[in-house]
Amino acid sequence: MKERLKELELEAIEKINQASELKELNEVRVSFLGKKGPITEVLRGMGKLSVEERPVIGALANEVRTAIAEKIDEKQKILEAELVQRKLASETIDVTLPGRRVNIGNHHPLTKVVEEIEDLFIGLGYTVAEGPEVETDYYNFEALNLPKGHPARDMQDSFYITEELLMRTHTSPVQARTMEKHGGKGPVKIICPGKVFRRDNDDATHSHQFMQIEGLVVDENIRMSDLKGTLEVFAKKMFGEDREIRLRPSFFPFTEPSVEMDISCKICGGKGCNVCKGTGWIEILGAGMVHPRVLEMSGFDSKKYTGFAFGMGAERIAMLKYGIDDIRHFYTNDIRFLKQFLPTDR
Numbered sequence: 001m002k003e004r005l006k007e008l009e010l011e012a013i014e015k016i017n018q019a020s021e022l023k024e025l026n027e028v029r030v031s032f033l034g035k036k037g038p039i040t041e042v043l044r045g046m047g048k049l050s051v052e053e054r055p056v057i058g059a060l061a062n063e064v065r066t067a068i069a070e071k072i073d074e075k076q077k078i079l080e081a082e083l084v085q086r087k088l089a090s091e092t093i094d095v096t097l098p099g100r101r102v103n104i105g106n107h108h109p110l111t112k113v114v115e116e117i118e119d120l121f122i123g124l125g126y127t128v129a130e131g132p133e134v135e136t137d138y139y140n141f142e143a144l145n146l147p148k149g150h151p152a153r154d155m156q157d158s159f160y161i162t163e164e165l166l167m168r169t170h171t172s173p174v175q176a177r178t179m180e181k182h183g184g185k186g187p188v189k190i191i192c193p194g195k196v197f198r199r200d201n202d203d204a205t206h207s208h209q210f211m212q213i214e215g216l217v218v219d220e221n222i223r224m225s226d227l228k229g230t231l232e233v234f235a236k237k238m239f240g241e242d243r244e245i246r247l248r249p250s251f252f253p254f255t256e257p258s259v260e261m262d263i264s265c266k267i268c269g270g271k272g273c274n275v276c277k278g279t280g281w282i283e284i285l286g287a288g289m290v291h292p293r294v295l296e297m298s299g300f301d302s303k304k305y306t307g308f309a310f311g312m313g314a315e316r317i318a319m320l321k322y323g324i325d326d327i328r329h330f331y332t333n334d335i336r337f338l339k340q341f342l343p344t345d346r
């Protein structure tokens, strides 16, 4: 029995040495020291031994059991330490690696231009006003000196919803709505960006839905020179000092006198191309002195108050600013086009 115990010890030590995982080691523990293990069996068979042999074998069996248990504990510590090392190695973070790029959205070029124009006018003391996209015939036309049947209504082909409701064709109705709210008291100084809709045929510079930004100033002693100065400041800030501007006499029923402003074409440098239709100029806005009848209809005394107004096409401005050759790029959502307007730090 002594030999059997010695053999068991050697066998166990070999298995302990071979164990490379905690799980294996635990199996060795169960198989040698468990209730059904060989040492327990030896102890159970002690009854058959002589009285002299019993304490000797009993002591030896305990010794062997303790030796195996100690060896297992030792090995367990080694394996646990190895496991921690392996974990640390596999979870090492290389802080010098470049970060993963997170693709986030970006403002649409048109939104950027509109915000830039808003900021510019806010800096000049204007506030931002809004109005509905589905508008009444009254505010879109009648309050702007365009009674029903007026031939100038043909200048803006409209999408009608009912006889009295339409998709607004310009942002000028916000002029009438804002003046009405002021109850005949100046000053009024607003800009109004928003979507407008016309039954225009889409081409390089026309879209059936586009953005306008309206401006309106009403106060005592507002003159044409104030309008001209404002438009010049706007154009120089937006396009740079070197771009040419021209004002042409024009006609709008709601302003008198009226003008249109053109900017020299950036695409062809003024030589003529399909964007400027060979003229070297692109029309970006209509403007003028608010017609006395419009002031009166919105509750202002036209003997005391005068005002100027302008309405510009945001897409045309963005095209001139960035050298974009077709207005349809703004609405086709081609990612290759939109990506060109990412901030340079991304």
Ligand code: FA5
Pocket (backbone or CB within 6 Å): 156, 169, 170, 171, 172, 198, 200, 205, 206, 207, 208, 210, 212, 214, 252, 255, 283, 284, 285, 286, 287, 288, 309, 310, 311, 312, 313, 314, 315, 316, 327
């Ligand atoms: C008007 O809409 C007037 N309400 C502007 C105005 C306001 C005049 C206040 C006087 C006082 P017009 O139809 O010209 O005007 O349009 C103004 C600008 O919108 C144009 O100069 C052009 O830049 C832009 N625009 C007009 N039609 C289109 C279109 N189909 N697609 C893209 N931009 C357009």
